[in-house]
Amino acid sequence: MTSNLAASLYLISGILFILALRGLSSPETSRQGNFFGILGMAIAIIVTFLFVNISFGSLLFIICSLAIGGSIGTTIAYRISMTAMPQLVAGFHSLVGLAAVLVALSAFYNPEAFGLGTLNNIKTASLVEMSIGASIGAITFTGSVIAFLKLQGLMSGSPITFKGQHLLNLLIGIGIVSLIIYITINQSSYIFGILIVGSFLIGIFLIIPIGGADMPVVISMLNSYSGWAAAGIGFTLENTALIITGALVGSSGAILSYIMCKGMNRSFFSVILGGFGGTDVKLQKDKDRKPVKSGNAEDAAFLMKNASSVIIVPGYGMAVAQAQHAVREMADNLKKNGIKVKYAVHPVAGRMPGHMNVLLAEANVPYDEVFEQENINNDFASTDVAFVIGANDVTNPVAKTNPQSPIYGMPILDVEKSKSILFVKRSLSPGYAGIDNELFYRDNTLMLFADAKKMTEDIVKHLN
């Protein structure tokens, strides 16, 4: 196959990837989009097989590697539970990052194979590209591993901070840039190794200070990094498919991070610098706390039966308790009684962008009953019951009223405007931001203290 034909086919595969993302503009076209993505990938792989000179021995090994990876991937894809999506995505990001590092290392040791010159005599431009690709790849790898550990609960979700953290990060950052410059002058594989180790370290330091509920930003950001790493390698390999894809993924992740930050009204830098939330935030104890009304499943069922409209507000707690199926059952029951049911999803509900939507879809909730914040906020005022399950900070009116509050300015769901509010929660403990929710103490609020799944199932029993 000639280089020109191969390059054209790589371009086609890049275009198919664009169409894959384009398909996601609506659920109807999304499955076709995914097919385009698979097609693009198949073309890229087949072209590479035909274009590169592969000896029979290598071919066997390559196919074996493909089969091993493919079967692991397939098994994971079918086994994974939907509540574990955030950690799965974080884990996948780490693989892209590591693959980028390995490809860059391989190109460094055997530049002839890539047409980049000879060992210790690599083109300067290629050296810059592969160092940047390897460095970003390494940051993506360790950063995603930390994110995975936090999401999987193998590591505490609360931020880990220490004195001089930002200074240390700054120093490593400057070190990485100087090493990249140094490598272009003196092609030492020793320095290349140090560069990668340094990038591994900064990947860890960047993510440990960021707390659990900021994970939607972190995952999106790592998504973006994995794209830039791929683009860096794409420049090294002079491969259009990789360059296009890297740019697409990089900007996609950046946009998602932006949307998530906006959903919390926090600047990207304040999230990245970390230290927000967790256990070390001091609670301002109200001395004369108003009493809380708490109820049981029967009360809740009674309240909802007599309502004409209910809005369900799911949050991370619903995912933790795996309550989405019970919630849908409850909604079905209400609908049978002629009650209008809708779902309201806050942009940062859960641990990754769109987390709640996937869980509700898994429980067979039709997607046209699930609304984004801006499309449903006006409906709360005309709603009888708001059923808040596992959400807290995103409903807290303090975000509008108290400029001193850490969540001041965050767009919230106007749950407070509905006639009555049901809060399913384990205890009165504050949410992630460490602040009290004044909604708990309102007269029209009924607290349901229980596990989200168990409570919802009990309500269903009483609805029957």
Add this chain to the structure above:
Amino acid sequence: MEIDPFIFRLSIFALSIFVGYYVVWSVTPSLHTPLMSVTNAISSVIIVGAIVAASGLTSQTGFELSNILGFVAIILAAINIFGGFLVTQRMLRMYRKKKKEKVK
């Protein structure tokens, strides 16, 4: 003066960022999780580099370090490609409109 091919690649890169920008803004928020998993899958097109790395001919007869790194990278990328596309497909199949699901 002849234009460096690097400039062509840079142009493709810059334009793709803009294409990505507009395409991703048009993605409906309810599909943001599948968006992440599918971008994950497509960024594994880095497997192209891994295949080159694995098959790169060297002076010796056996595999060298650079080839072995390539094989490992192929495994990692393949996990991502299969895992990413299939899990996306699994998620997208769950998104149903009202009525339709009652027929099933």
